[in-house]
Amino acid sequence: MSYFGGDPNFCPECGNILPVPGIQDTVRCPRCAFCIPITDFSGLEIHSTVIFNPVELSSVALEDKDFDLKGPVIDRRCSRCNKEGMVYHTRQMRSADEGQTVFFTCTNCRYQEKEDS
Numbered sequence: 001m002s003y004f005g006g007d008p009n010f011c012p013e014c015g016n017i018l019p020v021p022g023i024q025d026t027v028r029c030p031r032c033a034f035c036i037p038i039t040d041f042s043g044l045e046i047h048s049t050v051i052f053n054p055v056e057l058s059s060v061a062l063e064d065k066d067f068d069l070k071g072p073v074i075d076r077r078c079s080r081c082n083k084e085g086m087v088y089h090t091r092q093m094r095s096a097d098e099g100q101t102v103f104f105t106c107t108n109c110r111y112q113e114k115e116d117s
């Protein structure tokens with residue numbers, strides 16, 4: 001709202017401090033009887049709380065991309081697109097008893113297979 005610029009706690013007409021919004025749906029200035037609907041107040045709060053989620057999503061996507069195509073390419077045939085050439089890489093599991101898991105990533109379609117050694 002254009003008449004509503006600046007601090008929402010003060011009356012834009014006379015500069016008097018406005019009362020806290022209560023159960024009524026308007027806030028009325030006690031000095032000059034200027035009246036503001038409460039929907040303006042809740043609109044301001046929504047603007048300041050929406051921002052965070054997209055940042056978390058993009059950091060997860062970056063980790064997956066990093067995992068994709070590192071390591072030597074071997075002559076293994078992809079079981080999804082049937083082309084030869086898959087990246088070979090291993091990942092040590094947290095417990096040493098479980099040994100390594102070998103991953104193959106298709107360089108053509110990025111399909112991923114794994115084998116436990």
Ligand SMILES: [Zn+2]
Pocket residue numbers: 011012013014015016029030031032033034
């Ligand atoms: Zn006023």
Ligand SMILES: [Zn+2]
Pocket residue numbers: 078079080081082083106107108109110111
């Ligand atoms: Zn493939």
